Amino acid sequence: MADRNVRARMLVTRNVSGTPGPESKLTLWWLGDRFHVRDEAGRAFHDVATDVVAPRGLGFIPRTIEDLMNVRLPLKGRMDCFGALGVAEGTITEPWGEKWKARTDRISPVAGQLFPAGLESVRPSGHERFLNRDCVEYTTHREGTDGGRQYRSKVRLLVAGPYVLLREVTDEGGPMRLRAEVTALDEGVVTEADVKA
Amino acid sequence: MFWVAGVQIDPGDLNLNGATTPRVRDAPIRAYDTWVEATAHAANTTDYIGNLPGPSSTGTWVRFHDAHMNVLGEDHTEVTFRQMRTAVNMGASFIFERFASDVMPPGSQLLAAYDVENAVELVHFGINAAPNRHLYGSESIYPKIGFGLVLMTEYLNGNNPVAHLCQAAGYTGQPVQRYLKIAWGLARDIADQVNALNLAGNPVPPLEAAVALVVANHTATLNPYITGLVVDAWLGDTLTLPANVARGPELLALANAMIPLLCARGLAQEPGLAGQAHGNFAQRLAFFGLWRDLNFAQSVAAANVRNIRYAGMGALHLQYLQANAGMPANSHGYDMRSVGAHLIGFENATALLRLNAH
Numbered sequence: 001m002a003d004r005n006v007r008a009r010m011l012v013t014r015n016v017s018g019t020p021g022p023e024s025k026l027t028l029w030w031l032g033d034r035f036h037v038r039d040e041a042g043r044a045f046h047d048v049a050t051d052v053v054a055p056r057g058l059g060f061i062p063r064t065i066e067d068l069m070n071v072r073l074p075l076k077g078r079m080d081c082f083g084a085l086g087v088a089e090g091t092i093t094e095p096w097g098e099k100w101k102a103r104t105d106r107i108s109p110v111a112g113q114l115f116p117a118g119l120e121s122v123r124p125s126g127h128e129r130f131l132n133r134d135c136v137e138y139t140t141h142r143e144g145t146d147g148g149r150q151y152r153s154k155v156r157l158l159v160a161g162p163y164v165l166l167r168e169v170t171d172e173g174g175p176m177r178l179r180a181e182v183t184a185l186d187e188g189v190v191t192e193a194d195v196k197a
Numbered sequence: 198m199f200w201v202a203g204v205q206i207d208p209g210d211l212n213l214n215g216a217t218t219p220r221v222r223d224a225p226i227r228a229y230d231t232w233v234e235a236t237a238h239a240a241n242t243t244d245y246i247g248n249l250p251g252p253s254s255t256g257t258w259v260r261f262h263d264a265h266m267n268v269l270g271e272d273h274t275e276v277t278f279r280q281m282r283t284a285v286n287m288g289a290s291f292i293f294e295r296f297a298s299d300v301m302p303p304g305s306q307l308l309a310a311y312d313v314e315n316a317v318e319l320v321h322f323g324i325n326a327a328p329n330r331h332l333y334g335s336e337s338i339y340p341k342i343g344f345g346l347v348l349m350t351e352y353l354n355g356n357n358p359v360a361h362l363c364q365a366a367g368y369t370g371q372p373v374q375r376y377l378k379i380a381w382g383l384a385r386d387i388a389d390q391v392n393a394l395n396l397a398g399n400p401v402p403p404l405e406a407a408v409a410l411v412v413a414n415h416t417a418t419l420n421p422y423i424t425g426l427v428v429d430a431w432l433g434d435t436l437t438l439p440a441n442v443a444r445g446p447e448l449l450a451l452a453n454a455m456i457p458l459l460c461a462r463g464l465a466q467e468p469g470l471a472g473q474a475h476g477n478f479a480q481r482l483a484f485f486g487l488w489r490d491l492n493f494a495q496s497v498a499a500a501n502v503r504n505i506r507y508a509g510m511g512a513l514h515l516q517y518l519q520a521n522a523g524m525p526a527n528s529h530g531y532d533m534r535s536v537g538a539h540l541i542g543f544e545n546a547t548a549l550l551r552l553n554a555h
Contacts, residue, residue: 017348017369044516046536053536063273065341065372066294068348069486070513077520092538096519100538103545149364174366175357 004030007194008114008163009184012051016061016176017068022075024048028114033085034195035111042075045092045102045110051178052109057142057153057169058178082197083107091197113167113180116159125156131182133160142169198554199227201235205554216240226258226550244506247284249276254540258547259284266501266528270512275535278509279321289323291333291507294514296324298334298496302386310382311338314375314428335496335508340488342383343459345376346452347481349432353449362433370431377432377448380455381423387458388412404458411454415447456481463488494523501525512537 008028014021024043029036039048051059062068077095083104084090090107093099119138126137135158142153151173158166167180199206199220206213208221212232216239220227225248229235237243245263248256253275261267271278278293292298295318301308312319319325324333348369351357362370391409394401401409412419422444426435435441436448460475463484469491475484497508497518508525512534518524531539 016367042520044512044532044537046512046532046534049536060272061368063368063371064295064511065345065376066336066511066514067273068369068372069341069344069489070511070517072482072486073490073513073517075513075517075520094516094519094538096516098519098538100542102536102538102541106536106541147368171367174363175361176367 004032005188005190006030006114006163007184007186007190008182010114010180011183012059012178012180014051014059014178016058016178017071021071024051028111029190029194030111030114031190031192031195034082035084035108036080036082036195036197037107037110039079039095042077042095043079044094045079045081045107048079048081049106049110051180052113055142055144056146056151056171056176057155058171058176061176063147080197081107081110082195083111084195114163114182116157116162116164119157119159128158130158130160130165131185133165135160135165198222198225199229199235200550201229201232203228205550206235225256226547226554228258228260228546228550241286243285244287244290245285247286249284250280253277253280253535254544256547257540257543258550259543261285261507261531262529266504266506266508266525268497268508268510268515268518268524268528268530270510270515270530270532270534270537272512272534276533276540281509281533282322282507287507289327289333290505291322291509292335292496292500292505293322293333293508294335294493294510296322296330296334297336297338298331298492299337299339300331301338306382306385306389307338307379308382310379314378316428332500332503335493335500335510336489337492338379339459339462340485340492342376342380343456343463344482344485344489345373346380346456346459347478347485349373349377350449350452350456351478352433353445353452359433359436359445362431363437364431364434366433370433371429374426374430374432375428378423378426380451381419384408384412384451384455385416385420404454404461407454408451408458411447411450415450418444419447419451460484467491490517490523497525497528501528 010026012024024039024041027038047060062071079095081092082090085108087104089101090104091101122138122140124136125139128135128137138157138159140155142155144151154170154172156168157164163185165182169178206221217235220239238246245261248258269278269281301311324330352359352362360366362373387405388409391401391405436444464470467488470488473484473487474480500508512532515530519530524530533540
């Protein structure tokens with residue numbers, strides 16, 4: 001990881017309530033073990049992280065009328081989180097200006113979504129061109145129980161070299177889905193200033 | 198076990214009394230600022246500190262502001278406002294987004310439907326028989342009814358499959374059904390009012406007349422269907438049954454009559470909605486969302502004036518208030534989601550105390 005130097009711009013789109021949810025645009029910087037993630041859609045760190053770590057892989061799923069209304073609130077502001085692998089804590093600045101510290105293992109999955117993990121024993125399911133790169137497709141599933149019901153999410157990844165360029169999660173029981181795609185990938189452009197909190 | 202000003206208390210401490218002594222060697226982690234606070238908590242007279250009861254983050258020691266309004270942001274699937282209320286013994290000094298801030302007419306079918314749909318929560322919070330129950334609410338029910346009906350139309354007009362309102366497809370069908378049932382109560386009230394106007398020979402406003410016409414045309418089929426829907430079930434699970442296929446167009450007619458009426462009422466009640474477009478699906482969602490926010494801001498501000506100690510809401514709503522200078526004066530926001538700043542802070546502090554306990 002010491003030679004990591006990459007900036008990725010990502011677009012995250014979701015449909016978890018029958019209508020398209022708000023889009024989220026992320027920028028990820030990696031320089032060696034240090035990283036920085038920025039969201040400019042007004043989303044709190046929790047929501048950005050939930051897109052990655054929620055068990056179903058679908059991010060936050062509205063369940064009440066209040067949730068359904070809340071996900072359409074016109075949010076604003078910028079979230080930045082900084083961290084470094086091997087360092088205990090990182091720093092988060094929420095869109096409303098609050099700054100706080102969290103364990104790195106809480107933050108790093110957000111930045112780490114750019115890199116494949118746990119695919120060693122997964123056989124490729126296809127090949128595809130994406131972002132002008134040759135990609136290997138992997139298809140896995142997440143299964144569990146949510147609200148007393150079994151769920152099964154299909155996870156489709158397009159991997160080009162060390163990078164995950166597309167993560168597409170689809171609920172096999174219904175229309176819910178999350179799509180996180182890299183829209184620009186630039187190697188060798190990250191400087192100290194980009195990853196300094 | 199407990200700490201006072203960062204020092205773990207041992208059995209021989211001279212400050213211990215009958216209430217605090219049993220807590221020296223029990224399991225929960227408690228961190229007090231002073232002995233006065235420790236004694237008050239043991240006597241159950243505090244309303245800002247305590248251990249989360251679980252099932253999420255069980256045992257975490259939380260501390261909210263001891264005098265000002267605390268605005269708590271929850272995720273309904275994690276640490277809930279219910280659990281936080283239990284943890285800190287907040288009693289009846291709260292408002293909650295689930296409850297309506299409107300004074301619904303006694304004896305109305307709107308109120309009856311609302312009570313049926315919220316019975317469990319009203320009992321849990323101990324306000325099912327409370328006078329002035331609207332004072333526990335933080336949001337008007339009318340924009341929620343409108344929002345639910347607008348969402349429903351997307352499934353009834355063919356833009357989305359009705360099957361996507363089934364439980365197997367997600368969660369949308371559950372709140373849509375809840376607010377359809379409440380909307381039907383309101384529609385029947387409006388029909389009764391229109392009948393009374395007609396009997397008295399008075400003019401009937403056209404939007405009310407349109408709702409009354411739908412109710413008159415479809416009561417025989419819609420009333421048994423809607424009032425028979427099981428609380429907390431999913432609309433799609435019954436609407437997709439062959440016997441109920443004919444209800445789809447009837448429900449769409451109901452929504453198409455109710456939505457313009459609710460928009461008109463919103464414009465009449467909330468000056469802040471003036472000029473807000475409400476002609477298409479997206480505009481209507483935004484319209485009802487804005488109506489809700491305007492009303493919400495008023496409810497929270499009024500609660501703050503009444504010195505209410507807690508306001509519970511979805512964490513996204515808290516975030517919206519924080520980002521838009523919408524927090525009441527002197528209030529304190531807490532993001533209590535699993536990856537939220539405050540819950541993580543409470544969890545880390547609790548874990549550290551447990552790690553260093555002797």
